[in-house]
Amino acid sequence: MENNSNFIKTIIKEDLESGKHSEIVTRFPPEPNGYLHIGHAKSIVINFSLADEFNGTTNLRFDDTNPTKEDQEYVDSIKEDVKWLGFDWDNLFFASNYFDEMYNRAVLLIKKGLAYVDDLTAEEIREYRGTLTEPGKMSPYRDRSAEENLDLFERMKNGEFENGSKVLRAKIDMASPNLNMRDPVIYRIAHATHHNTGDKWCIYPMYDFAHPLEDAIEGVTHSICTTEFEDHRPLYDWVVEHCEMESVPHQYEFGRLNLTNTVMSKRKLKVLVDEGFVDGWDDPRMPTISGLRRRGYTPEAIVNFVQETGVSKASGTADSAMLEHFVREDLKLKAPRTMGILRPLKVVITNYPEGQVEMLDAEINPENPEMGVRKIPFSREIYIEQEDFMENPPKKYFRLFPGNEVRLKHAYFIKCEEVIKDSEGNVIEIHCTYDPETKSGSGFTGRKVKGTIHWVEASQAIPAEFRLYEPLILDDELEAAEEAGEETTFIDHVNKNSLEIIQGFVEPNMKDVKSQEKFQFFRHGYFNVDPKLSTVEKTVFNLIVSLKSSFKL
Numbered sequence: 001m002e003n004n005s006n007f008i009k010t011i012i013k014e015d016l017e018s019g020k021h022s023e024i025v026t027r028f029p030p031e032p033n034g035y036l037h038i039g040h041a042k043s044i045v046i047n048f049s050l051a052d053e054f055n056g057t058t059n060l061r062f063d064d065t066n067p068t069k070e071d072q073e074y075v076d077s078i079k080e081d082v083k084w085l086g087f088d089w090d091n092l093f094f095a096s097n098y099f100d101e102m103y104n105r106a107v108l109l110i111k112k113g114l115a116y117v118d119d120l121t122a123e124e125i126r127e128y129r130g131t132l133t134e135p136g137k138m139s140p141y142r143d144r145s146a147e148e149n150l151d152l153f154e155r156m157k158n159g160e161f162e163n164g165s166k167v168l169r170a171k172i173d174m175a176s177p178n179l180n181m182r183d184p185v186i187y188r189i190a191h192a193t194h195h196n197t198g199d200k201w202c203i204y205p206m207y208d209f210a211h212p213l214e215d216a217i218e219g220v221t222h223s224i225c226t227t228e229f230e231d232h233r234p235l236y237d238w239v240v241e242h243c244e245m246e247s248v249p250h251q252y253e254f255g256r257l258n259l260t261n262t263v264m265s266k267r268k269l270k271v272l273v274d275e276g277f278v279d280g281w282d283d284p285r286m287p288t289i290s291g292l293r294r295r296g297y298t299p300e301a302i303v304n305f306v307q308e309t310g311v312s313k314a315s316g317t318a319d320s321a322m323l324e325h326f327v328r329e330d331l332k333l334k335a336p337r338t339m340g341i342l343r344p345l346k347v348v349i350t351n352y353p354e355g356q357v358e359m360l361d362a363e364i365n366p367e368n369p370e371m372g373v374r375k376i377p378f379s380r381e382i383y384i385e386q387e388d389f390m391e392n393p394p395k396k397y398f399r400l401f402p403g404n405e406v407r408l409k410h411a412y413f414i415k416c417e418e419v420i421k422d423s424e425g426n427v428i429e430i431h432c433t434y435d436p437e438t439k440s441g442s443g444f445t446g447r448k449v450k451g452t453i454h455w456v457e458a459s460q461a462i463p464a465e466f467r468l469y470e471p472l473i474l475d476d477e478l479e480a481a482e483e484a485g486e487e488t489t490f491i492d493h494v495n496k497n498s499l500e501i502i503q504g505f506v507e508p509n510m511k512d513v514k515s516q517e518k519f520q521f522f523r524h525g526y527f528n529v530d531p532k533l534s535t536v537e538k539t540v541f542n543l544i545v546s547l548k549s550s551f552k553l
Contacts, residue, residue, distance in 0.1 A: 006046075007254075007312060012024055012054055015221070023057075024056030024221055024222065025056055025057050025058075026047040026056065026220065026223075027047060027059040027061050027215065027218065028043060028044050028058065028060055028061070028082070028089075029062075030062065030063065030078050031063045031065075032062050032063075032072075032075045032195070033069040033266070034269070035077055035078075035291075036078055036290075037269065037287045038257065038264070039259075039264045041303075042257040042309070043224070044081075044087060046254065046306075047224055057091065058087075058090055059089060059090065059092075059220070060078075061094070061218070062093070063210070064096045065095055065206070065207060066190075067190060067194040067195070071195060075195070077281075077290060081289040081290065084293060085289070085299045086300075086303060093218060096196040097196070098210075098213065098214060099200075099201055102210060102213050105244075107153065108244065109170065109242060109243065111146055111150070112242065114171050114242055116139075116142055116169055117141065117144065117148075118141045118166065118168070118183075119141050120140075125185065132179070135175035137174065139169070152166065156187070156203050159202045161189055163189050164189065167185045167189070168186050170186050170209070170235075178235075180208065180234065180235045181234055184208055185206055186205060186209035186239075188204060188206065211223075212236040212237075212239040212240045212245075212249065212251075216245035216248065216249055217247075222250065222252055223249045223250065224252050224253075224254065225251060226253060226256040226315075227254065227255055227315060228256070237251075253313065254312065255313055255316060257309060257316075258315065258317040258318070260318070260320045260475050262472050263490055268490060269287075269288065275491075282532075284469060284542050285469055285472045285498050286472070294528075294542065295542050295544055296518050296528025298331065298334075298518075301323070301330040301331075302323070302326075304326045305318075305323045305326040321549055324546075324549060327545050331520070333365070333368045334518070335520045336371065336520070337363065337519070338374075338522070339409065340456070340464065340466070340504060341506075342385065342468075342502050342504040344384075344505055345385065345386045345389055345427065345428075345430065346430070346458065347414070349380050349432050349433065350380075352380040355380075356379060357377050357460075358377070358378050360375070360377075361410070362376050374509055376410060377457040378411050381459065382455045382457055382458055384455050385454070388400055389427065391419055398450035399451045400453065405449050406451040407440070407451065407452045408452075409440075409452055412434045412436065412439055414432040414434045414435075416432050417433055456505045460508040461506070461508065462505060462511050463504075463538060464505060464506045464540070465504075465539070465540045466503075466527070466540075467500070467541065467543060468502065468543045469499060469500075470495055470498045470499075470500075471495055471498065472495055473490060473493055506521075510539065513539055514529065515530075517529045518544065523547070524546075524547070525543055525545060526544040527542060527543055528541065529542075
């Protein structure tokens with residue numbers, strides 16, 4: 001269900017009806033310096049969906065103006081993520097393809113007396129900038145002549161100066177109440193090889209200068225970004241106006257998407273990767289698109305979740321349980337049901353014929369009968385979950401215990417007759433009897449049992465690894481520490497139990513499962529076949545989400 005709260009849609013509708021625009025052009029402009037996360041998914045959905053709804057176009061533009069942090073690896077991963085989410089761009093652009101145009105527009109500003117080369121250091125520029133309550137100070141280089149500035153800027157381009165020795169600044173207003181307008185740096189020197197332009201350039205435009213020019217060059221009508229750029233909009237408009245761009249885009253800001261029990265900052269995510277808290281950017285605990293994909297989240301679930309959060313000016317934090325809800329909703333009719341034993345306990349059915357194996361019918365998905373029926377083997381020896389047996393159970397425990405009878409899902413009633421223990425007193429095997437008249441589907445009504453447990457036939461069971469996940473960051477702990485005035489960082493609250501790896505068994509018909517196939521394991525949850533760790537010898541299943549949720553829409 002889509003939330004109708006979308007103020008940008010209202011603006012677009014009015015712009016088309018008034019004739020301000022005849023066609024809508026949006027863009028998704030990631031910087032290729034990391035992997036996309038769930039917050040970026042919101043921007044992707046907004047930009048592509050709005051253009052689709054109004055028969056417009058969407059550009060995928062790589063904002064590659066910082067060669068020291070960018071890489072082709074990130075370009076490729078971003079393309080894959082956008083396509084996986086179900087979107088396709090009308091045009092693929094790189095900001096670096098506009099470097100000549102940007103340079104010429106900077107020259108135009110110098111000629112108009114609206115830009116100057118400054119020799120102050122980065123630290124001095126910060127000092128001269130002033131504060132929110134005090135105006136900034138003029139740089140001693142602010143009044144250089146246009147001729148001197150043109151000469152210095154060209155020499156910067158030609159590589160005559162070292163990194164950090166000079167910058168080009170816009171000449172606006174050092175007393176502006178908006179700090180972004182206090183002569184912002186618009187070009188800096190960076191002797192670095194660029195992933196797209198190689199060694200052609202050694203000066204690079206700053207984001208606040210490059211971004212509005214990119215939008216104008218591409219004819220973007222609605223430049224949609226998050227609210228942290230709201231204070232940058234006056235500079236955006238200033239650049240478009242004074243660089244005399246033919247097309248005049250407008251910037252609109254929406255509240256960014258945050259999620260509980262994780263972090264959404266690229267910088268913090270990089271710390272988790274670099275310091276080994278996770279196994280790379282696509283670790284299934286990460287909120288990156290590639291991590292969610294590997295975990296088993298579906299693109300449909302992510303898009304539905306993003307749409308439900310709506311588009312407003314207010315930033316908000318969505319409960320991660322809400323995202324999990326949409327995953328369950330998407331998988332419940334798609335995912336085949338199966339049985340897996342995570343912590344095995346052997347059961348011997350003593351009155352079942354030795355050497356006999358019978359094939360039983362089991363529905364593939366009771367909520368979607370069209371998916372049909374699978375065959376599962378049953379014999380004298382099976383595995384059940386350790387937690388489904390207790391020697392001395394509390395009241396209202398309806399699973400297996402001495403003298404008690406339970407139903408085996410899709411099979412028979414069995415009754416616990418004997419408990420086998422090792423020398424240390426640990427239960428290692430259960431001996432049971434079965435009642436052949438109680439076969440599932442036979443219509444038996446002679447007596448009822450209160451407990452139903454799952455199982456896997458022992459001789460044909462396939463060994464499997466299960467990876468169980470908990471939230472990566474413990475929000476409640478972090479919040480409590482901050483409220484108590486403790487000095488703390490998000491690293492102090494990384495959940496040490498966020499990953500548990502256990503070895504178990506699955507049904508024999510799971511022998512040939514493929515990477516990224518998803519299943520609902522009876523009573524355990526939804527699982528995904530890990531695309532990186534699964535081998536011919538052993539399949540690795542990632543827990544996507546548990547079966548039950550407390551979340552209500």
